Amino acid sequence: MRLLRVQLQAGMLPTVLFVSTIITLLCSALVGIVYYRNLLLSRDRIQEELVRNVHSGIQILQGSNSFPLNTPVQFDLFQKGNDSVELTRKPWGVYTLAAVRAFRGRHHEQQAALLASLPDSIAKAALYLTDEKRPLTLTGDTQIKGICYLPEAGIRTSYIDGRGFSGEIPEPAQQRKSTAQLPDLANEYQERFAFYTAIAASPQVRPIQQLRSPYQHSFLEAPLVYTSPENIQLSGRLKGNIILHTSQTLVLSSSAQLENVLIVARRVIIRSGFKGQIQVLAQDTVEIENNVQLTYPSAVCVSSTKGCYMRIDEKSVIEGLVIVNNPTKNLSTLEAFKDRLDIEPDCLLRGYVYCDGLIEFKGILHGTLVSRRLFLRTPSALYENYLMNTEINVDKRPKVFLTSPLLSKAPTRILMWLD
Structure with missing residues (x-):
């Protein structure tokens, strides 16, 4: 009997060793799973903290204009030695680009955003x-609805070609006195214009022949600058941190698809049917044909000391900023009226229109119009400071509208996330 028990125990020994080995392997595997799970959780926690640090960096850039342009600045967010960020503030057309990189050891996170300003008292008005x-x-x-900054002579109504006034005048409580001068653009506006006009000298410049479509370029990298000494006709699909430059005429065809792209040229023509979100900086002329749609936050600007002109044809929609400006100070009356903006009937503009010259305004504006002088042409005569069959209504502008920091000194906000 004792011999049988010993034999049974000896026969069970391999089984016990096998089970013990399996248990040991399972325990090791479980320890490994727990280890890698904790490792992944730790990595995810670090990434979450880096994302928060990036957003904190964006808020710092958003709240201060003291950071130099185009110069990365590194510092520790909480002075604990493990929350380092690199902040970079850059110009992007008439807006400001905020780029932030947060890093900890081998881990890093980065993000870019476009910053713009809340409307100030002028940008909240319907008319200046x-x-x-x-x-x-x-x-x-x-129809004019909203606060209006007007000449001391005020508002009157009149007849043209036998037709009188049938619209709506702002209430007396909404009428303010204007001055003989327009609200100034920030000095940085002209500095940016000069910078982009000379962009062909940039180290990143490439011949326009190298441009390929479709193409997207990150705002976390240096801008790609494509230039040509000749006229350009552009089609294709482009998105992101791309500057298109020519010292001559640039034509955007209806088939072009552009998003967040910057256009710098002496003369810009946007063909009928084009739709996109762009910024245009022209040194002479901008012609926007009918049925063009520029989505928010587009900006169309022309600036010249020799006189500049912009025309927006019928049934086009512009969402954002329209600026016609002569940087020369203390212009004579004759010189000031070399600058002109023509807005044709059935145009819809949402945003902010600024013209340091003459405006013939026949369209609809949901936003703010700032002008030196208005004029109206009819088949029989020319009238000064007349508006006929138009609407200017700042209350219909979207409440989330933000303007350029070069037009308003109000606090900045995030206009859009870019990367």
Whole structure:
């Protein structure tokens, strides 16, 4: 009997060793799983903290203009030695680009955003018309709603071609006195214009022949600059940190698809049917044909000391900023009126329109119009400071509208995330 028990125990020994080995392997595997799970959790926690640090960096850039342009600045967010960020503030057209990189050891996170300003008192108004000792005259079905900065002569109504006024005049409580000068653009506006005009000298410049479509370029990298000494006709699909430059004429065809792209040229023509989100900086002329749609936050700007011109044809929609400006200070009356903006009937603009010259305004504006002088042409005559069959209504502008920091000194906010 004792011999049988010993034999049974000896026969069970391999089984016990096998089970013990399996248990040991399972325990090791479980320890490994727990280890790698904790490792992944730790990595995810670090990445989450880096994302928060990136957002904190964006908020720092958003709240201060003291950071130099195009110069990365590194510092520790919480002075604990493990929350390092690199902040870079750059110009991007008439807006400001904020780029932040957060890093800890081998881990890093980065993000870019476009910053813009809240509307100030002028940008919250419907109309600012300089005081040249002439009243604003309304005729036809003209609607103006919102605060208006007007000449001391005020508002009057009149008849043209036998038709009187049938619209709406701002209440007296919404009327303010303007001055003989337009609200100034920030000095940085002209500095940026000069910078982009000379962009062909940039180290990143490439001949336009190297441009390929479709192409997307990150705002976390240096901009790609494509230039040509000749006229350019552009089609294709481009997105991101790309600058298209020519010292001549650039034509955007209806088939072009552009998003967040910057265009710098002497003259820009946007063909009928084009739709995109762009910024245009022209040194002479901008012509926007009919049925063009520029989505928010687009900006169309022309600036020249020799006189500049912009025309927006019928049934086009512009969402963002329209600026016509002569950087020369203390212009004579004759010189100031070399700068002109023509907005044709059935155009819809949402945002902010600024013209340091003459505006013939026949469209619809949901936003703010700032002008030195208005004029109106009819088949029989030319009228100064007249509006006829138009609408200017700042209350219809989207509440989330932000303007350029070069137009408003109000606090900045995130206009859009880029990368």
